[in-house]
Amino acid sequence: DIQMTQSPASLSASLGETVTIQCRASEDIYSGLAWYQQKPGKSPQLLIYGASSLQDGVPSRFSGSGSGTQYSLKISSMQTEDEGVYFCQQGLKYPYTFGAGTKLELK
Amino acid sequence: EVKLQQSGDELVRPGASVKMSCKASGYTFTDYAMHWVKQSPGQGLEWIGTIIPLIDTTSYNQKFKGKATLTADKSSNTAYMELSRLTSEDSAVYYCAREGSWYFDYWGQGVMVTVSS
Numbered sequence: 001d002i003q004m005t006q007s008p009a010s011l012s013a014s015l016g017e018t019v020t021i022q023c024r025a026s027e028d029i030y031s032g033l034a035w036y037q038q039k040p041g042k043s044p045q046l047l048i049y050g051a052s053s054l055q056d057g058v059p060s061r062f063s064g065s066g067s068g069t070q071y072s073l074k075i076s077s078m079q080t081e082d083e084g085v086y087f088c089q090q091g092l093k094y095p096y097t098f099g100a101g102t103k104l105e106l107k
Numbered sequence: 108e109v110k111l112q113q114s115g116d117e118l119v120r121p122g123a124s125v126k127m128s129c130k131a132s133g134y135t136f137t138d139y140a141m142h143w144v145k146q147s148p149g150q151g152l153e154w155i156g157t158i159i160p161l162i163d164t165t166s167y168n169q170k171f172k173g174k175a176t177l178t179a180d181k182s183s184n185t186a187y188m189e190l191s192r193l194t195s196e197d198s199a200v201y202y203c204a205r206e207g208s209w210y211f212d213y214w215g216q217g218v219m220v221t222v223s224s
Contacts, residue, residue: 032209034209034210034211036211043202043214043215043216043217044152044202044211044214045214046207046210046211046212049207049208049210049212050210055212087151087152089152089210089211091208091209091210092209094154094157094166094168095154095168095169095170096142096154096209097154098151098152098153098154099151100151101151101152
């Protein structure tokens with residue numbers, strides 16, 4: 001199985017601050033990576049697919065980049081509503097696997 | 108509007124089985140694979156498996172083979188997952204999610220399964 005390692009496990013950011021979350025795959029996943037945001041008591045919501053494509057309706061302050069085994073999610077200006085847990089997911093091969101999550105809080 | 112409406116939360120006895128549903132609306136059910144994902148309390152996400160409703164083909168995470176059975180009813184646009192021989196390790200929230208080409212673009216609201224005597 002492809003292992004997905006996310007970092008950091010948690011972080012806090014001030015309003016307007018730039019936030020970056022990392023995700024490393026145990027093998028090349030050829031940009032087959034998605035990012036999700038999950039808020040307490042809610043289901044995950046797709047933010048980014050194909051490593052860098054923004055899902056419809058997602059604010060443009062979210063962006064994704066990376067290739068090979070290394071990927072990142074950037075929030076260019078932290079907002080209150082961005083608090084939550086962020087997961088990466090590889091879709092190259094079954095079983096699809098997720099990172100353990102990064103908890104983002106407002107400082 | 109695409110919507111995945113899951114059945115209600117379940118309280119089940121150890122050793123029993125549970126079957127949950129995921130009713131799709133707002134799109135052509137047979138055009139997309141449906142996946143199931145487990146989220147244990149305070150934990151991350153685990154992929155259980157998928158079904159392609161058009162041809163009733165399934166693929167499972169090896170970890171969930173023998174535990175989960177996925178089916179779909181094209182006449183009612185509903186996907187099902189049955190979990191068998193339940194233990195406390197199966198207590199979790201279970202999501203159905205539509206595949207938008209190897210990622211999940213729509214998710215159900217989740218079913219919380221509690222296994223307790």
